Amino acid sequence: MSSPIPHQWQVPEVFRERMGNQAGRQRVMSHAGHVLLILHELPDPETPEKRAAKMFWRNPEGTWQCSAGGPPGISMLMAHVEMFIEAANKLETRGDQARTADEWFALIQAAGPTLRTARNMHRALQEAREAAKTDRGLITARDLAGDAERAFELIHAHAQEGLRYTSARQAEEQARGAQHMLEAAHRLNMIAAVFLPVTAVATLLGMNLSHGLESWPAPQTFWITLALCFAFGLWIKASMPRPQQAEEPKPPGKGKAGKGKR
Template sequence: MSKAKLIPPLWDVPREFHERLGDRPGRQRVMLSDGHLFFVLHAPPQPDETTRTARLFWRKPDGSWQSTQTGNGLAAFEAHIEDFGKQVDSCDVMEHAAATAKEYYKVLERISPLKRASANLHHVLEEARRLLPEDRNIINLRDQAYDVSRTAELLYDATRNGMELAQTRRAEEQAAASMAMASSAHRLNLLAAFFFPLATLTAVFGMELNSGWETKYTPWPFLFVVFAGLMAGAILGAFVAQRPKK
């Protein structure tokens, strides 16, 4: 019989477990055979992690436990759940410090895989409780996993809401800035419209046209040109300032 590579060679587990376990952990699950309860679980996932690290736990028919983690017995399983809790607490600290959509997104990158993995862990322990309903230790483990899973779910929702709020606030700030820029451009257009006729007239009359009119009755021709230019600018500016009808 070929043995699964993930199962420690010194573990005398039923053959069925070797047959159902490949070279990679696959999904989190629990198996029961001849009173042996075998857990295939995942370590708390990290951001951008493409593969999952397996953590195996074996409950013998006499109620004793073994694990591939540091330590033996039931404490190793409890430490596994605590690892998830510590990761979720770390994300909670990040969420409280987040203020921008980018910072909230970093929290989501961490909490999203933790949310899924902790929920699957709770489902596995719920299945284990169904397989061995008389084991109080499994019930306690299930309740601990539920607390972690629920906390991760609430934190995920809070982070997502915070990110959406930050994005909305940023969009409002950008809209206000755009309106301010549009208002400034509008005022510049008004100034340009006001002085454009005057600039045009003065440019035309500044040409070397020896009509004699520019020197006759000085300075009234100059003042007349200035006044006519300003009046034309005011009329054109009023036309530009009109808002389009809705």
């Protein structure tokens, strides 16, 4: 069974024995001055359940090497952690621009897996720091990982608050609209009740009675009566309750995660 540890690395054999054919979770192995750090890449938005691993080996002389290549030294480890800082800044920008429930939900889906990865990375770097107490570069990497974890926590919490706020606001608007329709329907029912008797009698009897308007000049009488009916209908429409204008939505406040390196 092949090991994911690069074959050219002169690591203790115990590392390869403890490693399966997959890198597994983020963790640290230490033995005889050697430190093997197993970290995960940023989760892929399309397949967040998959975790691509990257390994960092520190030999007893204090030299770091990365399984992805690159120059020897801790710079590759620092670049790996800084990728999470940049991802947090991008998600924070999305959070500043989010307004709809779909946008908040997409932000939660993006921040959740990255938060878990950043949290486990921070924990693994802390273990590596304890295994290599003389490596000052690990302190910086660990602190950056802690900042990334905190940033993703703030973004995830802010997105959840935004989604709850948007859902509550939409429910409030729907309740307000339902109340408006209820009031309008009640007024229309009252008007229908007032005119129901005369409408029923006119329908049954025809109401072909002399009312004095037969001698009025035509067609002026017809148009005047029609205009008065329209005016009365517009007055009824104006008396109906109007829905309240919805205010511009204001997203909930949040603690800023900050930009750039932490």
